Amino acid sequence: METLKKNEIKTGQVLDLTHEGHGVVKIDRYPIFVPNALINETIEYKIIKVKKNFAIGKLLNVIVESDSRVEPPCVYYDKCGGCQLQHMTYQAQLTMKKEQVINLFHRKGSFNDTVIHDTVGMEDPWRYRNKSQIPIGLNNDKKPKMGFYRQRSHDIIDMDSCLIQDEKHQQVMNDVKQLISELNISVYNEKTKKGLLRHLVVRTGHYTNQMMIILVTNGKAFKQANQLVEALVKLHPNVTSIKQNINDAHSNVIMGRKSITLYGTDEIEDKLSEITFNISDQSFYQINSHQTEKLYNQALEYAQLTGNEIVLDTYCGIGTIGLYMAGKSKHVYGVEVVPSAIKDAEENATINQLENTTFVCGKAEEVILKWKAEGIRPDVVMVDPPRKGCDETFIKTLLELNPKRIVYISCNPSTQQRDAQLLSQQYDLKEITPVDMFPQTTHIETVALFERK
Ligand code: SAH
Numbered sequence: 001m002e003t004l005k006k007n008e009i010k011t012g013q014v015l016d017l018t019h020e021g022h023g024v025v026k027i028d029r030y031p032i033f034v035p036n037a038l039i040n041e042t043i044e045y046k047i048i049k050v051k052k053n054f055a056i057g058k059l060l061n062v063i064v065e066s067d068s069r070v071e072p073p074c075v076y077y078d079k080c081g082g083c084q085l086q087h088m089t090y091q092a093q094l095t096m097k098k099e100q101v102i103n104l105f106h107r108k109g110s111f112n113d114t115v116i117h118d119t120v121g122m123e124d125p126w127r128y129r130n131k132s133q134i135p136i137g138l139n140n141d142k143k144p145k146m147g148f149y150r151q152r153s154h155d156i157i158d159m160d161s162c163l164i165q166d167e168k169h170q171q172v173m174n175d176v177k178q179l180i181s182e183l184n185i186s187v188y189n190e191k192t193k194k195g196l197l198r199h200l201v202v203r204t205g206h207y208t209n210q211m212m213i214i215l216v217t218n219g220k221a222f223k224q225a226n227q228l229v230e231a232l233v234k235l236h237p238n239v240t241s242i243k244q245n246i247n248d249a250h251s252n253v254i255m256g257r258k259s260i261t262l263y264g265t266d267e268i269e270d271k272l273s274e275i276t277f278n279i280s281d282q283s284f285y286q287i288n289s290h291q292t293e294k295l296y297n298q299a300l301e302y303a304q305l306t307g308n309e310i311v312l313d314t315y316c317g318i319g320t321i322g323l324y325m326a327g328k329s330k331h332v333y334g335v336e337v338v339p340s341a342i343k344d345a346e347e348n349a350t351i352n353q354l355e356n357t358t359f360v361c362g363k364a365e366e367v368i369l370k371w372k373a374e375g376i377r378p379d380v381v382m383v384d385p386p387r388k389g390c391d392e393t394f395i396k397t398l399l400e401l402n403p404k405r406i407v408y409i410s411c412n413p414s415t416q417q418r419d420a421q422l423l424s425q426q427y428d429l430k431e432i433t434p435v436d437m438f439p440q441t442t443h444i445e446t447v448a449l450f451e452r453k
Pocket residue numbers: 284285286314315316317318319320321335336337338341362363364365384385386
């Protein structure tokens with residue numbers, strides 16, 4: 001094969017897309033990954049990095065354009081790392097996500113009999129985020145800047161509008177930016193580790209419109225807190241809760257463990273279908289409420305409950321899935337590692353008068369062993385782990401418990417595929433439905449049904 005050199009300019013046809021949405025061009029069998037190039041396009045590109053097994057190219061020119069190419073509507077799209085797929089039609093995004101799942105389970109895995117459905121998309125795939133986490137920094141002229149991180153960096157891009165966030169959150173962001181200057185509030189600097197305000201987090205209940213504003217600070221002392229709160233309440237009279245979260249750890253973690261309520265309630269309320277949920281600042285809550293209902297309804301359909309089942313809701317967060325299923329089962333046991341989420345889950349069970357539920361705080365892999373020892377024998381197990389998937393002991397215990405059905409929700413199909421291999425000794429992976437929880441981005445969410453052989 002010819003040896004490629006940096007800065008060389010080439011033309012080629014895009015054969016495939018990577019899971020990051022980058023176009024794949026090949027010279028002989030050697031792949032070159034070109035961001036922003038679409039499948040079937042003929043492109044001109046410049047080699048910017050050459051490695052042993054692959055190279056990276058920069059798109060210079062699209063010679064033959066794909067029908068799936070659109071003008072990205074966001075003006076920050078080239079710089080911001082938040083979205084990756086705005087240059088594709090929404091239909092092409094949905095198809096790409098389904099293809100990735102097919103690739104993982106049919107081509108790379110041994111699940112050829114598994115039915116993989118079309119990705120369930122949104123009618124209007126914009127402004128869907130009910131939670132915004134916005135870093136705060138200073139511009140060269142020492143004025144505050146707020147926005148999102150540049151791709152693969154911690155450089156903040158100052159922006160006044162983001163098309164996937166709730167519009168109200170934008171207004172709060174712009175007001176906080178203004179108030180930082182007016183009230184002379186110091187801003188945290190990642191390099192010197194000095195300065196106070198680090199992040200603004202805003203969460204809004206999709207159905208209730210209740211809004212929580214969280215000001216993340218480096219340390220507790222916050223002398224302008226009252227003035228800032230007063231001004232924010234005046235500008236946003238329907239804000240339900242304002243909190244200060246203290247994070248003095250010099251890491252990438254956005255929130256610290258301790259929060260103080262500066263105004264209003266400790267939690268906000270939201271609804272999914274007929275169930276009401278209390279959500280505290282530290283708890284996980286699905287960020288796309290439109291799609292969450294579709295995801296949970298699909299999970300419920302897969303669970304095939306008749307009212308007599310013992311159900312485990314593992315990695316349960318604030319108990320959303322378990323409570324969704326409690327009305328249709330005999331008893332639901334939930335487990336989650338974050339204490340405040342379990343507190344929310346218990347409160348949520350009480351608010352909704354779903355007394356056939358038990359929530360336990362702990363690691364799923366440990367609590368499931370304890371349940372087994374107590375003689376709990378589930379009929380259906382819901383599994384919804386973080387990106388890294390399940391612990392091996394968890395899967396092992398799950399196989400010993402041998403429930404009739406396992407419904408596995410995943411935000412990372414590659415770890416789901418790994419776990420599915422372990423489950424496949426005893427279970428058939430019947431179906432997978434991808435649900436688009438994060439339009440315009442490469443993130444894929446799936447729900448899978450396993451049935452005992
Ligand atoms: N099922 C919930 C939450 C899913 S997100 C919902 O749909 O809203 C995954 C959850 O797993 C998070 O709440 C996280 O705190 C929790 N988690 C992470 N590791 C865990 C572990 N080892 N044991 C139990 N829960 C864990």
